[in-house]
Amino acid sequence: MSAGKQVFAIVKKDVLAELRTKEMVIAMFLFVVLAMVVFSQAFGVILNDLDRVGGGLLWVAFLFMSMLGLNRSFVHEKDEGCLEGLLMSPIDRPLIFFGKMLGNLLFLTIVEIIAIPIFFVLFRLELGASMAGIFLATIFLSNIGIASVGTLLSTISINTKTRDLMLPILFMPVIIPLLIAAVGATGGLMSGEDLAEVYRSMRFIAVYDIIFLLVAYALYDYVISE
Amino acid sequence: MKKSSLVLASVGAVLLMAGIYLAFFVAPDAVVRIDDRELVRYSQKIFYFHVPVAETALVFLLLGGFFGAMFLAKRKRSYEQMSYAAVEIGFIFVILVMLTGILWTRADWGVWWEWEPRLTTFLVLTLMYAGYFVLRSSVQEESAKARFGAIFSIIAAVNVPLTFVAGRLESLKPVHPTVFTLQGASMEGPMLAAFLVSMFGMLFFAFSLFIMRLDLLRAREDIEYLKEELEVG
Amino acid sequence: MAESLKNENQSHTGAHAEIEVAGLSKYFGKRKVLTKISFELEKGGFLSLFGPNGAGKTTLVKILSTLVAPSEGTVSVAGLDPYKNSAAIRSKIGLISHSPLLYLDLSAEENLKFYGAMYGVDNLDNRIDELLEQVELDHRRYDLVRTFSKGMTQRLAIARALLHRPSVLFLDEPHTGLDPHAVDIFESLLDTIRQDHTFIMITHNIERGLALCSKAMILYNGQIAFYQNKADLDKEMFNEIYRQKVKGER
Numbered sequence: 271m272s273a274g275k276q277v278f279a280i281v282k283k284d285v286l287a288e289l290r291t292k293e294m295v296i297a298m299f300l301f302v303v304l305a306m307v308v309f310s311q312a313f314g315v316i317l318n319d320l321d322r323v324g325g326g327l328l329w330v331a332f333l334f335m336s337m338l339g340l341n342r343s344f345v346h347e348k349d350e351g352c353l354e355g356l357l358m359s360p361i362d363r364p365l366i367f368f369g370k371m372l373g374n375l376l377f378l379t380i381v382e383i384i385a386i387p388i389f390f391v392l393f394r395l396e397l398g399a400s401m402a403g404i405f406l407a408t409i410f411l412s413n414i415g416i417a418s419v420g421t422l423l424s425t426i427s428i429n430t431k432t433r434d435l436m437l438p439i440l441f442m443p444v445i446i447p448l449l450i451a452a453v454g455a456t457g458g459l460m461s462g463e464d465l466a467e468v469y470r471s472m473r474f475i476a477v478y479d480i481i482f483l484l485v486a487y488a489l490y491d492y493v494i495s496e
Numbered sequence: 497m498k499k500s501s502l503v504l505a506s507v508g509a510v511l512l513m514a515g516i517y518l519a520f521f522v523a524p525d526a527v528v529r530i531d532d533r534e535l536v537r538y539s540q541k542i543f544y545f546h547v548p549v550a551e552t553a554l555v556f557l558l559l560g561g562f563f564g565a566m567f568l569a570k571r572k573r574s575y576e577q578m579s580y581a582a583v584e585i586g587f588i589f590v591i592l593v594m595l596t597g598i599l600w601t602r603a604d605w606g607v608w609w610e611w612e613p614r615l616t617t618f619l620v621l622t623l624m625y626a627g628y629f630v631l632r633s634s635v636q637e638e639s640a641k642a643r644f645g646a647i648f649s650i651i652a653a654v655n656v657p658l659t660f661v662a663g664r665l666e667s668l669k670p671v672h673p674t675v676f677t678l679q680g681a682s683m684e685g686p687m688l689a690a691f692l693v694s695m696f697g698m699l700f701f702a703f704s705l706f707i708m709r710l711d712l713l714r715a716r717e718d719i720e721y722l723k724e725e726l727e728v729g
Numbered sequence: 730m731a732e733s734l735k736n737e738n739q740s741h742t743g744a745h746a747e748i749e750v751a752g753l754s755k756y757f758g759k760r761k762v763l764t765k766i767s768f769e770l771e772k773g774g775f776l777s778l779f780g781p782n783g784a785g786k787t788t789l790v791k792i793l794s795t796l797v798a799p800s801e802g803t804v805s806v807a808g809l810d811p812y813k814n815s816a817a818i819r820s821k822i823g824l825i826s827h828s829p830l831l832y833l834d835l836s837a838e839e840n841l842k843f844y845g846a847m848y849g850v851d852n853l854d855n856r857i858d859e860l861l862e863q864v865e866l867d868h869r870r871y872d873l874v875r876t877f878s879k880g881m882t883q884r885l886a887i888a889r890a891l892l893h894r895p896s897v898l899f900l901d902e903p904h905t906g907l908d909p910h911a912v913d914i915f916e917s918l919l920d921t922i923r924q925d926h927t928f929i930m931i932t933h934n935i936e937r938g939l940a941l942c943s944k945a946m947i948l949y950n951g952q953i954a955f956y957q958n959k960a961d962l963d964k965e966m967f968n969e970i971y972r973q974k975v976k977g978e979r
Contacts, residue, residue, distance in 0.1 A: 279846035287834040290873070351828025355889075357796055358830075359847040360819040422651070426644050430634040440631060440648065443624030444655050447662035454665065474665055478658060485654055489647050492568050496639065496797040571798075573757075639757040724760065 276361045280369025281376070287346065288377065294342045295377055298335045302385045305331040306392055324393045325457030329449055331385075333416070336378055337438055340420040343374055344428045353494070363491040367421060371486070375417040382409060401459045408459070408472055412452040415479045419444055422486045425493050451475050501711075504704035511697025518690035519544035539603035544690055546596040548698035549589050550618070554656065556586030556702060557625070561653025564646035576642040577717075579649050580632075581709040585702055587625045593618050613663030620659050624652050745808060747772040747897060747927040748793065753802035755788055755951075762788050763951045765802070770944065772896075775928040777938035779955075780948035781975045786931045789948070790899050793929065794822055807897055820848060823895035827902045829886040833875040837866055837885055840874060841892060848893035860888040863921075865914060880911030887918055898922075900930040904937060916941070935971065949974040 288294055309327045347353040356366055386409070390397070397405060420441060427436035455471035458464075519541050526540035563579035566572075597615055602608050609615070628648050635641040746769040755763040763785045770776050780786050791797040792804060795811040795818055804811055807821045824830070831840050838857060845853040861867045864884040874882060883903070890898065904912060919928075919941070932938040939945060945962060947955035947970055955970045957963065 275849070276847055279843055283832065283835065283839075283843045286839060287832060290834045346832065346834070350833060351826060351830050352832060354796070354824070354826065354828065355830035355844070356847075358794060358819055358822075358824050359844065360816045360849075361847055362816070426631070426647065429640060429644070430631065431636065432634045436631065436634060439627045443620050443627060444651060446620050447655065447658040450662040451665060471665065474662065481654060481658065485651060489568075489650065492643060493647055496643075496791070638760070721760070 273362065273365055276359075277365050277369045277372065280356075280366065281373045284343065284370070284373035285376070294339050295381060297342075298339045298377070298381045299384060301338055302331050302335040302381060303388060305334060306385075306389055310392055324389075324395045325460055326453050327393070328386075328389055328456065329412075329453050331389075332378075332382060333442075333445065333449065335381065336374075336416050336420060337441060339377055339381075340374060340424040340441075341428075341434045341437055343370060343377075343421075344424050348428050357495055363494055364487045366494060367425075367486050367490040370425075371417050371421040374421055375413055378413050378417060379410065382413070395460055397460055398462070404465075404468065404472075405456060405459050408452065408455045408468075408475070411472060411475050411479065412448060415448045415475060415482060416445065418479065418482045418486055419448075422482070422490065422493065425490070448475060448478050451478070501704040501707040504700050504707065508697050508699075508701030508704055511693055511700060513697075515544060515548075515690060515694030515697050518686070518693055523687045523690040539600060542596055542600045542603070544694045546593065546600060547691070548695040549596060550593045551695065552698045552702045553586050553589035553593055553621075555699070556582045556589065556706070557621070557656055558653050560586055560649045564649035564653075567642070567646045568650075573642075573717075574714075576646060577710060577713045579646055581706055581713060583625060583628055583645075583649055584709060585706050587622075587629075589702065590618060590621050590625065594622060613660075617659050617663045621656065624655065628652060745805070746770055747774065747807060748776075748929070749803070749805040750793075751803045753789075753792065753799055753804060755785075755792065755797070755800045757800075761951055763792075766948075766951075766953060767802075768944075768946065768953070768956060770927060770929065772927055773923070773925060774944060775923075775930070775942045776944045776946060777942035778929060778931045778946050778948065779933070779935070779938060779971060779975060784948040784974075785951040786948050787901065790901060790929060790931060794824055794899050795819055820893060821895050822897045822899065823890035823893070825886055825890045825898065825900045825903050827905050829874075829882045830889065831874045831882060831885060834873060836871050836873055837861065837877075838870045840885065841889060844889050844892055850893050856892065860891060863918065864888045879906050880908050880914075883907055883911055884914055887915065891922070896925065897927045898929075900928060900932075902931055902933065904932060904934045912937075939967075947971060947974060 306327070309331065313323060313327070347356065357363075389395070420437075423440045423444065424437050427433060427440060430436045451471040451474040455468050455475070458468045458471070523544070525538075560579050560583035563575050563582055567575035567579055594615075597618065598608055601610055601615070628645065631648055632641050632645045635644055748768075748770040750769070751767045753763055753766040754761065766785075766789065768776075778786050778789070788797060792799050793806055793811060795815040798812050806818055809818045809821075811818050832843070835843070838861075841857045841860070842853065845857065850856055858867075861870055864887055866881060866884055866888070869877070869881065874885065877885065883906075903915065907915065916937075928941075930938065930941065939959070939962070943959050945955070945957055945959065945967065946953060947967075954974050955967060957967070
């Protein structure tokens with residue numbers, strides 16, 4: 271049983287279960303759209319040109335949506351004792367992390383791909399066609415960070431008394447560096463800023479991703495088992 | 497009180513007092529021109545307190561992460577206690593940074609708060625480490641509490657430099673006076689002396705607190721253990 | 730207060746016992762969960778483990794099944810150290826717990842396919858067919874586990890545990906919540922694999938526990954309070970100690 275096959279098995283299992291119920295993805299999608307509507311109402315009254323804050327609002331909506339999804343993904347494992355089943359199998363603990371993380375990444379990306387066009391329409395934003403590629407790349411790069419940190423922290427939080435409530439408390443401060451850079455990058459792309467600045471932010475996001483992937487790899491064994 | 501902490505506290509206290517003296521009477525005053533008069537800006541003196549507090553906070557937060565890692569590697573209870581004590585001291589000092597920072601902001605710029613990199617960073621640190629304590633208190637089982645605490649202390653410590661860099665990256669109104677740059681400290685003579693004395697005084701003092709806290713934790717654990725032994729018989 | 734700690738005179742064959750535990754202790758900080766546990770179980774043996782809640786039974790099984798690390802002492806399962814050779818051991822052991830360890834939103838077949846992939850089972854499809862027949866769940870293979878009764882879930886859990894042909898099985902209160910029909914299927918399955926398989930079963934069901942075992946042990950407060958071969962089992966002493974320790978009667 272190669273590592274790749276095991277990781278793939280975990281991702282496949284999560285995808286299958288999600289395809290059956292569609293609980294997570296639908297909830298996440300509805301949430302993100304609702305958030306956007308609420309923001310546009312709340313801020314639209316005050317500001318005339320939303321495109322200045324559009325970049326920030328996008329990420330706020332995505333962050334809250336991802337916390338929703340992250341919580342769900344571990345509930346199944348915990349509730350039916352399946353986590354023990356995973357721990358009993360001859361799989362390296364960090365690989366369990368990768369399996370769950372890739373699944374989360376997949377769901378995040380799917381919801382966001384559908385949400386982004388809606389976002390652009392609602393906030394009447396513009397983005398040069400040539401920038402679209404970099405824009406999407408930034409989003410995906412940031413998602414990796416969100417999925418890594420999120421998977422790591424949600425594994426911790428479901429083991430606490432407050433469970434769902436614990437994740438935002440831990441997650442939000444830790445993700446702020448990523449948030450700052452992501453808003454800077456996407457905002458910069460939308461307002462036609464100098465690409466060098468955007469690349470600088472993207473490099474930071476990449477560093478953030480790598481650091482936390484390494485941290486998760488090193489620590490996951492301790493998180494998930496005694 | 498343990499001898500070592502007594503010694504450290506005394507040395508720290510002496511250094512701090514010396515630092516205050518130096519800061520007010522030896523270091524050059526910051527001067528501001530208003531109309532035709534030169535006024536001394538005493539608020540600048542907060543620098544000699546605020547920055548040492550900040551640096552001490554960072555030292556202890558990073559130590560907390562380090563001891564957390566040692567605990568996970570060696571599984572010795574004492575490392576976990578050291579990690580917890582270090583984070584506690586670090587957290588207290590972070591709050592002190594926020595308080596002195598707010599006072600300084602108010603004194604210099606007339607507002608209580610400014611969303612600029614370093615203040616924001618420390619606010620984020622405050623919240624992140626507050627999360628550390630919330631996390632520990634929401635785990636019942638002792639071994640899990642220690643394990644998760646150690647893990648999060650590492651995650652948080654890793655995030656400290658990242659938060660700083662992110663703040664600098666996105667030019668969030670850099671109005672914070674920058675004294676330390678990559679080229680080295682732009683301080684000389686008396687100013688540097690006052691600063692260093694205060695810095696070391698703060699560190700010594702913080703270490704004495706750390707040792708005292710550690711003793712307290714160990715004593716408490718011993719008491720708990722004895723209590724259990726007596727109950728079970 | 731340890732009663733009748735019979736030391737095992739092991740191995741006429743000179744071979745190592747399948748499970749060997751010597752001086753095993755587990756504590757956190759200063760709190761002791763297990764204190765100097767020592768016992769052996771030969772290949773093909775069946776140990777029934779009794780004791781009140783909190784006695785350390787689950788911890789002992791968790792240490793043997795690589796889920797928890799020991800603080801002191803040596804442990805050997807199928808000749809390997811669970812702490813040092815975790816991955817290798819996991820291919821040889823199986824766990825049947827009171828949680829089914831099954832995914833509700835997947836079908837019986839999908840669950841088995843998942844675990845099969847995790848364990849790298851050869852000829853997976855055939856093995857799944859074989860097992861589903863054995864546990865009499867073939868007709869429900871495409872149904873979601875969510876729709877199963879407790880008994881059916883337990884049977885599927887057995888199939889899952891046996892998927893990778895483990896030589897050692899740990900059973901944590903497997904009789905809980907099972908109706909008589911399910912118990913029958915469960916025990917007839919156990920019968921078919923009795924040979925060449927080693928078992929440790931935690932149970933509160935004295936009748937079944939003593940009937941199935943080759944050795945019986947009572948754990949109390951992290952220590953062995955009773956440990957005898959089935960053959961020489963002093964029923965009275967067992968009941969006496971059980972009443973005192975487990976039921977807490979004086």
